Amino acid sequence: MKAYIELWAGRLLRLEPAMLAGAILAFAYPPGVRRYWLWLLLLWPLFLGARWLARGRLITRLPLFWPCAALILLAAFNVYAAPYTRGLEMLARPLLGLWLCWALIETARDAGSVDRPLWAGAALGAVASVLALGATQWSASKSGQMWAVIAALPAIRGFPAFEAGLNPNEIAGALAWLVPLLAGIAIGPARSLGLRLAAGAVSAALLLALFLGQSRAALFGVLGALALIALLIPTGRRRWLALLGVAALIALQTAVMASAFQPARRDTAAARDEISIGSRFDMQINALEIIRAYPLTGVGLNMYRDSRVRQAYPTPAMNNRPPHTHNELLQIGTDMGIPGMAVYIWLNGAAAYMLYWSWRRGDPAARAVSAATAAGLLAHTVYGVADAIPLWDRLAFVYWLMLGLAGAQHALVKLELQGQVRAQRAL
Numbered sequence: 001m002k003a004y005i006e007l008w009a010g011r012l013l014r015l016e017p018a019m020l021a022g023a024i025l026a027f028a029y030p031p032g033v034r035r036y037w038l039w040l041l042l043l044w045p046l047f048l049g050a051r052w053l054a055r056g057r058l059i060t061r062l063p064l065f066w067p068c069a070a071l072i073l074l075a076a077f078n079v080y081a082a083p084y085t086r087g088l089e090m091l092a093r094p095l096l097g098l099w100l101c102w103a104l105i106e107t108a109r110d111a112g113s114v115d116r117p118l119w120a121g122a123a124l125g126a127v128a129s130v131l132a133l134g135a136t137q138w139s140a141s142k143s144g145q146m147w148a149v150i151a152a153l154p155a156i157r158g159f160p161a162f163e164a165g166l167n168p169n170e171i172a173g174a175l176a177w178l179v180p181l182l183a184g185i186a187i188g189p190a191r192s193l194g195l196r197l198a199a200g201a202v203s204a205a206l207l208l209a210l211f212l213g214q215s216r217a218a219l220f221g222v223l224g225a226l227a228l229i230a231l232l233i234p235t236g237r238r239r240w241l242a243l244l245g246v247a248a249l250i251a252l253q254t255a256v257m258a259s260a261f262q263p264a265r266r267d268t269a270a271a272r273d274e275i276s277i278g279s280r281f282d283m284q285i286n287a288l289e290i291i292r293a294y295p296l297t298g299v300g301l302n303m304y305r306d307s308r309v310r311q312a313y314p315t316p317a318m319n320n321r322p323p324h325t326h327n328e329l330l331q332i333g334t335d336m337g338i339p340g341m342a343v344y345i346w347l348n349g350a351a352a353y354m355l356y357w358s359w360r361r362g363d364p365a366a367r368a369v370s371a372a373t374a375a376g377l378l379a380h381t382v383y384g385v386a387d388a389i390p391l392w393d394r395l396a397f398v399y400w401l402m403l404g405l406a407g408a409q410h411a412l413v414k415l416e417l418q419g420q421v422r423a424q425r426a427l
Helices: 002-013 017-027 032-057 067-082 088-111 115-134 140-152 169-185 193-213 216-232 237-257 263-293 307-312 328-361 364-388 399-426
Strands: none
Touching: 002 032, 017 032, 017 088, 032 088, 067 328, 088 140, 088 399, 115 169, 115 307, 115 399, 140 193, 169 216, 169 237, 169 307, 169 364, 169 399, 193 216, 193 237, 216 237, 216 364, 216 399, 263 328, 307 399, 328 399
């Protein structure tokens, strides 16, 4: 009987990736549609139970566990304590992110390898490259110098949940996570040649989309992260080729910023950059005023854009319609107050600790994955200084995928070291 239960529980676990993919797509829709799919979150306890029956464990305890638990508990408290609220529905996307994060960790433990989560990252990057290249609402003022390339790209309309297309700054935040991750996997000693080739091709497509979109914050972060990855390659020809490639990208971006390919637009580009920097600074000052007024709760989850908050804290430079604070830490502060900022720092600190620990103690393949994941998180952190993908955003699940990779690699290295200790003791 026990073997029969374990067999069917294992078969049920095979459905988890498809259910997660469906939930990610469903939760990308706006609230009016999304609320009809909230029941999908009830599948997570079902899969947790199946894993307990099939594998004998409910969830892997990692340094991520407590900051994640604190985040959800604080967010639930915020729904009732903050001055404004959209209700418990705001917890749906973070809960989906936690499900994705731990599903990747448990999948890696079951397989004894992080390759499956990395393939998931490559598949996600492939979908993102199609959306980024085909459904982005390109800005002529930012991307005018590359318009000949943009005009040659196929236009995608009516993509499910993204029918209206994507803002280039929004998709740039997701690409800032994925480009360094996949580039690091492509040039590192991954366990599968096919994975390295797929990661390389997808990272190149994503980098093209990022370059065409010209989100400066994302580009600065990604170029810095790519340089870091190149420096971590052991001394040799591959390292110098990687550094030369990064240098060429930096030179190309410098030329674009100087309007070298369209000199007539030089003054226009400089004026646009000045206005953009000024408006972001105004929004961040605005956010600090909100945090000072509501230090314990902020104004509520994703309520910075609410008309009542906009009236109290206007931002004329953005026609009083900014989607967020254009700074991720300040965004958390306006959403959840100073306690939320503390938990967010704790969460990212836990991820940094796990990656550093795995990099120090893992084999070359584990070091490559840890470095690539850390580079993606670092690139997005730079992006997050001047822009934001809030935890409640439709693309925030990419952040949880990155945390899942960090947790998966940490768990595998820890299990391997524990196995070595047991073997030594047996001798």
